[in-house]
Amino acid sequence: MKYIDPHIHMTSRTTSDYEAMQKAGIVAIIEPAFWLGQPRTEPGTFKDYFSSIVGWEPFRASQFGIKHYCTIGLNSKEANNEPLAEQVIELLPLYALKDNVVAIGEIGYDDQTDAEDKFFRKQIELAKEVELPIMIHTPHRDKKNGTLRSMDVLEEHQFNPSKVVIDHNNEETVKSVLDRGYWTAFTIYPKTKMGSERMVEIVRQYGSERIIVDSSADWGVSDPLSVPKTANLMEERGISKEDIHKTCYQNALAAYGQSGNMKESDWSDGVNYDQSILYGGSSVLRGQEPKKSSPPNIVEN
Amino acid sequence: MGTDLRNKVIEVCLENMDDKDATTWFSGKLSAIDQPSSFFLAFGMINKKIKRIAIRSDHQLHEALTLSNPVFDINTWTLDEFCRLAFLLGLPTNSNVDTIKTLLSTADIREQVTIYKSIQYLSNPEAFLLQVIDGIRTNMVDVFDAITSNNSYPLRFFEESFWNQMVLKAIFIERPIFKIFGIDQRRNEKLANILHDFVHERWSAHRPVTPELWRMMSGFLNGKISEDLKRVINDESELGRIAAIKVIEESKFDNATDWLKTQEYQSPEMTWDQIGLNVFSEK
Numbered sequence: 001m002k003y004i005d006p007h008i009h010m011t012s013r014t015t016s017d018y019e020a021m022q023k024a025g026i027v028a029i030i031e032p033a034f035w036l037g038q039p040r041t042e043p044g045t046f047k048d049y050f051s052s053i054v055g056w057e058p059f060r061a062s063q064f065g066i067k068h069y070c071t072i073g074l075n076s077k078e079a080n081n082e083p084l085a086e087q088v089i090e091l092l093p094l095y096a097l098k099d100n101v102v103a104i105g106e107i108g109y110d111d112q113t114d115a116e117d118k119f120f121r122k123q124i125e126l127a128k129e130v131e132l133p134i135m136i137h138t139p140h141r142d143k144k145n146g147t148l149r150s151m152d153v154l155e156e157h158q159f160n161p162s163k164v165v166i167d168h169n170n171e172e173t174v175k176s177v178l179d180r181g182y183w184t185a186f187t188i189y190p191k192t193k194m195g196s197e198r199m200v201e202i203v204r205q206y207g208s209e210r211i212i213v214d215s216s217a218d219w220g221v222s223d224p225l226s227v228p229k230t231a232n233l234m235e236e237r238g239i240s241k242e243d244i245h246k247t248c249y250q251n252a253l254a255a256y257g258q259s260g261n262m263k264e265s266d267w268s269d270g271v272n273y274d275q276s277i278l279y280g281g282s283s284v285l286r287g288q289e290p291k292k293s294s295p296p297n298i299v300e301n
Numbered sequence: 302m303g304t305d306l307r308n309k310v311i312e313v314c315l316e317n318m319d320d321k322d323a324t325t326w327f328s329g330k331l332s333a334i335d336q337p338s339s340f341f342l343a344f345g346m347i348n349k350k351i352k353r354i355a356i357r358s359d360h361q362l363h364e365a366l367t368l369s370n371p372v373f374d375i376n377t378w379t380l381d382e383f384c385r386l387a388f389l390l391g392l393p394t395n396s397n398v399d400t401i402k403t404l405l406s407t408a409d410i411r412e413q414v415t416i417y418k419s420i421q422y423l424s425n426p427e428a429f430l431l432q433v434i435d436g437i438r439t440n441m442v443d444v445f446d447a448i449t450s451n452n453s454y455p456l457r458f459f460e461e462s463f464w465n466q467m468v469l470k471a472i473f474i475e476r477p478i479f480k481i482f483g484i485d486q487r488r489n490e491k492l493a494n495i496l497h498d499f500v501h502e503r504w505s506a507h508r509p510v511t512p513e514l515w516r517m518m519s520g521f522l523n524g525k526i527s528e529d530l531k532r533v534i535n536d537e538s539e540l541g542r543i544a545a546i547k548v549i550e551e552s553k554f555d556n557a558t559d560w561l562k563t564q565e566y567q568s569p570e571m572t573w574d575q576i577g578l579n580v581f582s583e584k
Contacts, residue, residue, distance in 0.1 A: 047407065054409040059441040091407075097345030098409040131349075260349055301506065 001244070005227045006030040006252035007106075007135075007167060007187065007214035010057055010068070011049075012037075017217075017224045018064040024228040027267045028067040030256060031057060032106040032135055035077045037219045043087035046074075050091065054098040067267040069256065071105035071135050072096050079119040080111070089122055096130045102256040103127075105135025106167065109146045112139065117153070124157045133163040133258050138173065140192065147173045151180055165212065165255050168193055174202060178210060183255045185212040188226035196230040200237050208243035212251045306422065307390040309365045314384050317356045326350045327384060334391060337400050344388055344404065344412070351381040369422050370453040372482045377451050382415045389419045398428045405432055410443055417447040421454045430458050437467050445474065449481050456483030465492045468517065469499070478513050479577025485516070493521035500529055512540040513580050515548045516573045522554035530557060534564065540583075543569040544576055 003026045010018070010031050021029075031053050040046055053070040061068035072095045074088045096104065104127040109116050127134045134154070139146035147166065154164060161181035168187045169177055177184045186202065187193040199213060215226035223229070231248045235241070256262045311331065318324045327350070330343045358375040366373040378386075392400055405416055417436050420429045433455075436448050448454065449471055455464060464487050471478050478484055496517055503510045515533070518526050533545040547569050549557045571579070 051407060055413065055441065058410060059443075094341060094345075094407045097342070097348055099348055099411045100409060301508065 001025055001228075001231060001241075001248075002027045003227045003231060003248045004028045004030075004252045005215050005217075005224070006165070006212060006256060007032055007185065007216045008224060009034060009216070009218040010061065011052065012219035013217065013224055015060075015064070018061065018066060021224055022064045022066055024225050026066060026228065028069065028253075028262070029061065030069045030071065030102060030135075030252070032071040032103075032137075033073050033075065034106055034137075034218070035075045039078060039081065041081075041084070043084060043091065046088045047091055050095045054095060054100060058100050062271045065267075065271060067271040069100045069102045069262055071103040072098075072101050073105045073107045073123055073135075074119055075106060076108050076110040076116045076120065076137060076139075079116045080113055082115050085115065085119050089119060092123070092126055093130075096126065096132065100261060101132065102259040102262045103133040103135045103165070104130075105165075106137035107134065108136040108150045109139050110137075112142065112146055112149065120150075120153060121157065124154060124159055128157070128159065131260075133165065133256060134159065136164060136166045138166060138168045140168075143168075143170065144172050148176065151177070151182065155180075163255075163258055167214065168216070170194060171198070171202065174206060178206060183210050183212055183251065185214055187214055187216040188230050189216050189220075189222050191221075196226070196233045199230050200234050200239060203234060203239055203243055203247055204237075208246035208251070210251060211247050212255065213247050214252075306365050307387060309362050310383065310387045310390060313356065313358055313362050314380065314387055317354070317380050317383075318351070320352075323351055331387070331391065334388065337396075337403070340388065340392065340400060341404065344385060347381050347384050347388075348411075351384050353379045353381050356380050356383055366422060369426075370451070370482075372451050372453065374451050377418070382411075382418070385412070385415045386419045386422065389416070390422065394423075394425050397423065397425070401429065402432060405436075410441055413439075413441070413444045414447040417444065417454075418452065421452060421457070426454065427458055433458070434463055437463070437470065442474065442476065445470070445476060446480075449476060449478075451480065451482070453482050455481065456487065461487075461489060461491065465489070465495065468492060469495060472496070472499070472511060472514050475511065477577050477581050478516065479574045485519075485573070488517055488520060490521045493518045493526065497526050497529060509538070510541075511580055512538065512544040513573075513577050515541070515544040516576070519548045519551045522548070522552040522557055524556065527554060527557040527560070531560060534561075534566070540576055540579055543571055544573075547571075547573070547576075 005026055008029050008031060010029065033050065033053060050072060058068040072092060074085055079085045095101065104123050107120055107123045109120065124134065136150050138150060150166065165183040165185050166177045167185040169184050174184055186199055188196050188199055203211060213227050213230050215222065215224055217224040217226065227248050231244050234244050253262065253264065314327065315324060334340045334343055356375060356378060363373065401416065405413065408416060417433065420426055420433060433448060436444060439445055449467060455467055459467065468478060468481065471481065496514055500510050530545040530549055533541045546566055549561050550568065
């Protein structure tokens with residue numbers, strides 16, 4: 001089966017992860033712009049970070065046959081450094097229209113401060129202007145209120161719920177998010193967010209319409225194989241193939257495909273640059289052959 | 302030349318658009334770009350407005366572009382890239398360096414590729430030398446290829462040390478050197494000697510070397526390089542053998558020529574470009 005992981009921070013991951021993901025059937029990923037674990041202090045570090053997720057990281061992923069997309073945005077945590085945030089907001093239009101950008105995100109609330117609210121609203125307006133979907137990060141603390149407030153603000157700005165993915169849901173938020181017409185994503189992340197067994201029960205109870213599974217794997221103890229593992233568990237526990245396909249592939253494609261930048265054909269024939277046109281169909285080696293396994297102590301020459 | 306060339310490019314862009322929305326949008330932007338911010342936005346919006354399709358060109362366009370780049374090939378361009386070329390050609394020469402520098406520093410892969418393919422056609426290409434040299438330092442293969450394939454820039458503007466770095470890197474990252482314009486013309490002794498060292502590094506590591514590399518030795522044989530070639534003729538792949546014989550025949554270095562006469566061999570008919578093509582079709 002093929003999978004999409006629509007929320008994973010590959011900047012923090014190794015090539016072994018890419019190899020394992022490719023082997024497990026992941027064909028496309030979305031890397032939301034986020035907090036790197038340590039607050040940035042200069043706009044230039046944001047700029048270089050954005051450049052890396054529209055340039056270098058897609059290239060790195062392509063070497064493993066994985067199509068890389070990203071979202072561009074100022075995350076809620078760093079929105080609290082207002083003078084810096086103002087400068088980062090100025091950078092966003094330079095990146096929002098890039099080739100692999102499928103949404104403005106991840107944006108929303110962390111502590112639910114006034115500064116977070118201000119920059120959240122600014123970015124909703126940016127998404128409208130550049131006609132992109134939005135990826136919402138819901139807070140770890142006071143999650144339920146933060147989630148409801150995010151939806152209220154989006155609706156106040158008359159942003160269409162069918163173009164918004166609300167992420168990091170749990171049993172307490174799922175119903176209201178689904179009822180209000182949003183794509184409803186769940187992060188399978190050990191200890192702090194959802195476990196895969198709970199995810200199976202959610203799909204059993206709510207079905208697969210507008211429900212999306214992701215890993216949010218990053219610099220913390222997390223698992224870049226959360227999506228395929230959860231899919232396997234769903235199968236073991238009797239969830240239908242169709243529901244698995246929708247929650248672990250199709251819904252993410254439908255939601256972010258609304259950007260116009262994400263299509264199945266991007267990966268179905270390999271993930272390289274427009275090779276067929278550029279090289280007149282002549283075969284030029286790009287990327288790498290999938291690796292063979294070597295004996296444990298031998299590093300390939 | 303500047304405006305004529307731009308008008309010709311615009312004409313071909315419009316001829317190749319098959320939907321009215323694209324034509325209207327593109328024509329509108331051509332006159333509306335008056336400052337960097339509107340240029341950045343339009344350059345980015347190409348993604349959403351213009352299709353990535355192959356383009357048909359005509360004789361006049363070909364003539365106009367081959368003035369800057371004798372190896373211009375329309376098959377290496379798609380419509381969206383060509384529209385971006387039209388925008389780049391429209392930037393005023395006095396400020397285009399700053400604008401393009403900013404653009405490069407925020408560009409995605411596809412944009413970088415297009416910019417590096419386009420710089421050679423601007424009216425002040427020499428002003429972008431540092432940017433292009435920096436482009437060669439990339440690890441993104443498509444970006445590297447944009448500068449080294451079908452591009453006249455390195456031949457026209459790179460001094461020897463940068464030229465050599467480029468060729469060496471192409472060999473190192475296994476990119477075709479036969480696509481580098483001027484590859485034979487810019488051969489030099491220093492490069493031949495650097496490559497000789499490179500070959501020995503590879504051999505010590507029990508790794509093969511690309512047969513294309515021997516092309517750079519032609520005309521610069523010495524005792525050491527002759528020994529390398531003898532080894533290749535005895536041990537390496539068929540293409541390596543052909544390449545090594547070719548170098549000896551071309552170089553007229555007595556030591557090697559005399560040795561070759563003692564061997565059983567056929568004079569190769571393959572050209573260097575054919576050897577390169579074969580190397581890359583085997584992969």
